[in-house]
Amino acid sequence: MLAVPLLLAFVLVPVAADNDVTLNLFNRSSTPGDFFDFVPIGYNGVLPGTTVVFVCNTSRTGPFMFDWYFRPVGSMDGIAGEQLIRSSLNPGTNLTNGGSTLTIRSFSSQYTQEYQCIASNVGGVEGDTKWVAVRSAVVPDPPKIVLPDTIRRDFNITLAWTGPMFTGYQPVTSYDIFYQTNHPDSPWNQTVLGGSGFNKVIITPLFPNTDYVFRVRAVNVVGPGNFSQPEQIKTQLAPIDNPPTNFAITVQNATSTSVKFNLSFTPAMSPCLSPCYEEIIGYNLTDVANTITPVSVASGADTVTLTGLKGLTTYELVVYALNAGPYVSPPSNVQTIRTTARAPSQPTNVRALTSETTATSIAFAWDPPLDNGGINVATYKIQYKKDSEVDFIDFGSRSGLDATISNLNSSTRYYVEVKANNTYAVGPAGSTFVTTKSQQSTVTGRPRTSSPTQPITPSDSGSMVLCSTLVLLVLVSLPFFAAH
Template identity: 35%
Template sequence: MDNITFRCESTGIPVPQIWWFHDDQMQKAGEQGSSTLTITSAKKSDTGTYTCEGKNDAGVDMDTVVLQVQVSPDATTNLTAKEKTNISITLSWISGSENFSPINGYEVIYRQTGSSDWMIARNFNDGATTEQLVEGLMPLTDYDFRVRARNAIGEGEFSDIEKLITHPNALSLGPTELSYSEVKAISAKLTWKIVNESLLASNEGSITYYEMAYSYNNQSNTEYTNGAAPSGTLTGLLKGATYKVVVYARNAGPYRSPPSNKVSFTTDTTVPGKVTSLGTTEVTENSLNVKWEEPTDTGGQNVRIDGYRVEYRAGASRDFTIFQQNQQETAALIEGLIPRQEYTVIVTARNVNGFGVPDEIKRTTQTEALTAIELHPPETLRVDKDAPGTATCLTSSGAPPPPPVEWRVNNEVVSSAGSITVRKNVLTVAYAEDLNKAVIFCKVNDITSNKVTVDIPSEGKSSGLSGGAKAGIAIGVILGISIMVIILLIVMLRRKQSGGNVKSKSVKELSTAVEEHEREAIDDSTYEAIPGTGIPATPLYEDTVIRTSPHYQGLLVDNAAYKTTGAENRGNGN
């Protein structure tokens, strides 16, 4: 290469010293006023930026120059086979640096591995493309390849040797005795007889895998075995479809063997998949308008959907209500629902194989238009010492009203405190005598419920009977029974005197008659035998009953046939 000399001058007072740099690396220093830098036999590594600096006590000045040393191209890299056949290989590569002189051509050489004789597949005058087809090769044969570039300066270095092998010839024999088994909805197993490789030519190589080609309705697909075993499974098939199948043997090349015999089979059908686009078109306070579309998977080719089943349940309930069982339409209006309640709706399609995979949605009905609210119990809230009272605020449909619910006691707004506990639409009152006769009601927005009075007995009183009272009642009952026996004897005597056909009965027989006719008491829910005891009126004979009146604290004897409404006179007396 040539020698290159740079000259630099710098003037100033005092006279400046001159410094030389190559890409920030100092090359020379110390000369005053004028200096030169010489590069002997310039080479690629001398390429770069050269700087001359003049320095004195007053400051620094500098100048730069860029040197580009043109040399032959660098070696090519990444030499590979882009495409191969049994008699050719297409090569590709990446050029090295052109070193400031454009590449104007490539040379490609090759040889059969083990040979010392290189052959030229391409010379420099064939252009500067980075691909080359090498033809006239032998099947299933190893070759060595190298490439180098050229520019105006000269030819570069060759690439490293790349070893490549051509493909074998196509297999001359294919598999035989193809059959199928284990046919399911989306898969089928194939088996065949292997190729006798001893009958193949040496340049055909060996079988590496098999190709299973199948088609349905003029749509073709291919699956490959993992290795040379003489069996494989087709997957991802359509349900209820009839397929035609052949199998080819493959070696390392791109060619197939002759095909096997052809077989055909039909896959199974199944129940349908989920319906699609399940949703609602309208949600009201009492209804859900549900809509959906036919399943993408109807269960097989040409399999029809026969109908749909629609079920729903409220909240966390485990019990579903079947709304429609076999409807053909893809919509359902579910009515009679509770406002502001979450519902789960399940829709299931059905075909000839049965009901399929269910799909579900959850929807909450709208809040009802509030026109009235009711407080339960409606009139009196009883509170005992060991049993708090609970009042519930509900809409006219029996659902909780929308929040917030305002509770009032004696017209004052209350919340949980002391004897009162408020939880949304429920108010609980514990025993507290100061709340006796308090008036409670609930309010939502501007709507007010009925008013309920709190009934709390004082601590000194008892809602039951004392021991003395119970003893007095017992004595009264004994006395009453004695009087009843006497009265019955008098009645019987009068009937006998008046010509009636009444058979005399002993006291024991009368007692038995009383027991036999207790169930014939008439309207015994209206009166109590003894007020405050809860003991109902008891018939003593077929047409006679002894009872007490709520307004009279004594015993009354009435002829049931004449005095008691609805009674039937089955006796013979007057």
């Protein structure tokens, strides 16, 4: 018995369209290399309502009988579950000599099956086609909102999402974006974004400082798919347009490092009604130059003590409103305060520099005062006198931390005073004693040379006396030797 090559043609007749789709299948016994090897074995994305026509033809003349079977998509051969499509149950089945057709006049998802045609004659089964999988187009899977790529602003939100993993065998034609305020009775607002290549949209206008719930669904020719998981997103606070006004200050006490004062101002007026989308939560006090760390102050009036200030310095202060978002109001009008100053304390560790002191000069050094009086020390005033005298001699001022006084008497004890001056006042003195060296001690240890200007050391003095004595003896003895 010869196998009968079978050819299954699958024709789609879409509603209100002329484009037909044909799938040809070959006999299972066809040899490799036959042109049937390149024919597809299924069709995905049949639109609902489409007329589907299966055509099963043989390459030989009949008479043949044709049986149509179907089974779930993805079934394995030889597994029970194949069902025969009978003409009595399917009026669209037509059997004719030399061919057979199976017609589904209005395709829907329930017809998503695998189909097969088997030809037989009085001698038995002559051949069967491969199974054809036909799948209905369905709605897309839900998209997914991507929060890290979503941008929040005060009056709008840029919503981002990823497209569906499965588009339902048909391309996405648009996205529906629904949003509402986070309240059960709030109505849903809808925005439609066309095209499958879009995955971001700016939703505006929105209310600032407001929670919204967003959800997105993809749409194809079949219809809209399921919604994404809802995401709650809050808009930012609105900018504060109006500054505090009538800012005033009354100073109670000022020092070189702090100022205590009373302040008052008219709070910033918000233009919004309830609920207020600006949501002013407080007020800060700072200076125009931003050298003072902002200090929180009560709305309308407060008493403030600013510390850590510089002496004899004027500060321009302002007040501004702030909210929980990134916004602050414009500053208020400017009010000024000024610190005072005081005399610095005495320099510390005033000490003699013995190694640098000579027979005619004294050297000494000191450390800065522990308290500069609120202003940096500018210079140090120096006075000195002999320890045995009463009146001081003014040596002048130095900006450094050491000094040397020259043209002094040797082997003399001097009393030195050093006072810090911060340009506001001169502080108390730090003092020490420094003694000049003796004339001999100033040259002790120097090497001998033949220079006529070399000082005479004690040992050199003894040698010179001995030499002088010998010369005298020689001179006295000369007449004696001359006479004899």
